[in-house]
Amino acid sequence: MKLRLTIIVIAVMTASVAFAQNHDKRMAQIRQAYADRLEIMKNKPVDEGVPFNEIGVDVAQNLPGTGLYERHDKYYFTQEQYSADGSMDSQLYFMTSRSTYAHGMHVYYWEFLWDSMEGDPMFAYLVRQEGDAKQEYRFYFEKGKVIKTIPEVKQWPKDDLKPYVIKTPADVLKLMKQQQATFKSLLEKN
Numbered sequence: 001m002k003l004r005l006t007i008i009v010i011a012v013m014t015a016s017v018a019f020a021q022n023h024d025k026r027m028a029q030i031r032q033a034y035a036d037r038l039e040i041m042k043n044k045p046v047d048e049g050v051p052f053n054e055i056g057v058d059v060a061q062n063l064p065g066t067g068l069y070e071r072h073d074k075y076y077f078t079q080e081q082y083s084a085d086g087s088m089d090s091q092l093y094f095m096t097s098r099s100t101y102a103h104g105m106h107v108y109y110w111e112f113l114w115d116s117m118e119g120d121p122m123f124a125y126l127v128r129q130e131g132d133a134k135q136e137y138r139f140y141f142e143k144g145k146v147i148k149t150i151p152e153v154k155q156w157p158k159d160d161l162k163p164y165v166i167k168t169p170a171d172v173l174k175l176m177k178q179q180q181a182t183f184k185s186l187l188e189k190n
Contacts, residue, residue: 026142030123034113037094041076053077053090055186063101071099075183078116091119092183106130112176120144121176126166139172146170 044052055075063069076094093116099108106129113123124139138150146169153169166172 023147026147027140030113030140033115034123037076037113041094053079055183057186066101066106068103069099069101071097073097075179075186077183077187090187091116092180095179095183097179112179114176114180119180121173124172124176139169141173144173146173 044054053076055077057071057073057075059069059071061069074096075092077090077092079090091114093114095110095112097108097110097112100106107127108129109127111123111125112121114120115122120143121141123141124137126137126139128135128137136150137156138148139146140148149169166175
């Protein structure tokens with residue numbers, strides 16, 4: 001009996017160590033990809049006369065109850081390549097979105113990072129500013145699942161993380177998929 005218990009304890013400890021190492025490795029990959037994307041956008045390289053791949057969308061409107069609403073979205077994407085079916089295809093790899101309500105009293109700034117090859121969500125970052133109070137949220141993903149949130153979900157405010165309704169980390173994944181669909185529709189219009 002002691003031998004079985006010892007084997008089980010060793011197996012659980014080994015699995016825990018392996019999980020922690022994989023988790024740390026994924027977090028390092030995400031951080032490196034994020035730093036690489038920021039460097040690319042900072043330098044905005046021009047490749048053989050082809051401009052940097054970026055789409056900007058600005059919206060301004062007067063909303064009932066809050067007044068002026070402004071939103072500025074920037075989509076950064078890979079150079080178009082021919083896909084297997086002969087169509088042109090680009091991958092969205094980074095997006096920023098800044099929404100301002102009530103003349104700057106409420107500001108929400110998002111950054112989204114996708115894998116530039118597969119298009120899988122990797123990271124999302126939200127800065128939520130309500131007057132002088134400022135909160136930051138980070139979401140880390142692997143294979144379509146949330147692997148870490150900072151702060152943890154139990155420490156989130158009781159109201160939604162607007163301007164999008166975010167009640168759970170899974171809502172962030174849905175939002176990232178919506179942004180990918182919006183990007184595709186913007187490309188089709190060009």
